Amino acid sequence: MLLLKQALLQLKNPDRAILMARYFKTGKGEYAEGDIFIGLSNPQVHELVKTYWKSIKDAEIQELIDDQIHELRLAGLLVLVAQFAKASSSRQQEIVAFYLKNVQQINNWDLVDSSCYKILGKFLLDKDRQILYDLAASGHLWSERIAVVSTLAFIKNGQFSDIFQLAERFISHPHDLMHKACGWMLREVGKKDELALDEFLNEHYAKMPRTMLRYAIEKMDENKRLGYLRQ
Numbered sequence: 402m403l404l405l406k407q408a409l410l411q412l413k414n415p416d417r418a419i420l421m422a423r424y425f426k427t428g429k430g431e432y433a434e435g436d437i438f439i440g441l442s443n444p445q446v447h448e449l450v451k452t453y454w455k456s457i458k459d460a461e462i463q464e465l466i467d468d469q470i471h472e473l474r475l476a477g478l479l480v481l482v483a484q485f486a487k488a489s490s491s492r493q494q495e496i497v498a499f500y501l502k503n504v505q506q507i508n509n510w511d512l513v514d515s516s517c518y519k520i521l522g523k524f525l526l527d528k529d530r531q532i533l534y535d536l537a538a539s540g541h542l543w544s545e546r547i548a549v550v551s552t553l554a555f556i557k558n559g560q561f562s563d564i565f566q567l568a569e570r571f572i573s574h575p576h577d578l579m580h581k582a583c584g585w586m587l588r589e590v591g592k593k594d595e596l597a598l599d600e601f602l603n604e605h606y607a608k609m610p611r612t613m614l615r616y617a618i619e620k621m622d623e624n625k626r627l628g629y630l631r632q
Contacts, residue, residue: 403461405453406468409476412449414440425471425509432542432578433509441472443511450476454483459499466506474506478516485520497524501532508543510578517547522554530563537567542576549582556589564590565601568613572605577612584616591620602629 417440427436457480465477485496500507500520507513525533536548549571552564568583591598598617606614606629618626 403457403464405449405457405461405476405480406465406473408449408453409441409446409472410439412439412441412445416440417442421471425511432576436471436509437469438471443475443515446472446476447479450479450483454480457484462499463503466503471509471512474508475512475515478507478512482516482519485523493524497521504536504541504544504547507547510546510582513543513546514550517551518553521547522551525551526554526558526560533563533567537570542578545571545574545579546582549579549586552586553589556586556593559593561590561594561597568601569605572609572613577610580610580613581616584613584619587613587617588619591617595621 418438419440421438421440422436425433425436425438427433427438462477462480465473465480468474468477481496481500485493488496497520500516507516521532533548533551536544539545549564549567552567555561555563564583564586568587571579571583574580587598587601590601602609602614602617609617614629618629621629
């Protein structure tokens, strides 16, 4: 058995796994229906990935990402993140292709959020970004969230146009996980350039879902934040 997988399984915590299954909405009809947890914390997974990531090959990463256990899929994605950060440009391109091939397995918000902007977002910083719009148009919740959260890499570099286009696109999205993702990214814009966020909000806040708006204005001055909420 892969050493990383073995180490992860040895840390399983059945009591915590029950709580995590509830938190991540694994019940019938919920967004992560049927997902399996073994009760590992994110720091536990991160710490083990730090130990093993350098020696893990693509076939072994695939084994982790294909696993029915949530924490093993997370570990596989974190290995990709670690390898991408140290990779040559050609290897980074391979990792991005590998990542996109496995979108169906990146099937919960924490898996998306811990990986996409560190791989796909960083890769696209100086490249055409059509792939994000293809993901956004897929009708697949996790692909849509990947499109939005990947823009965090751009936002950190002062580039806001893509998140503004995507947030506008998803104003009418039916799922609050997309409202939260868009609101989070808009909040990150505000940290870099509050005037840019103000311009977007002034045009769109009246039709934004309340969750998206609340996330977007969370760090604003209290009076300004309340002003948006009261209008």
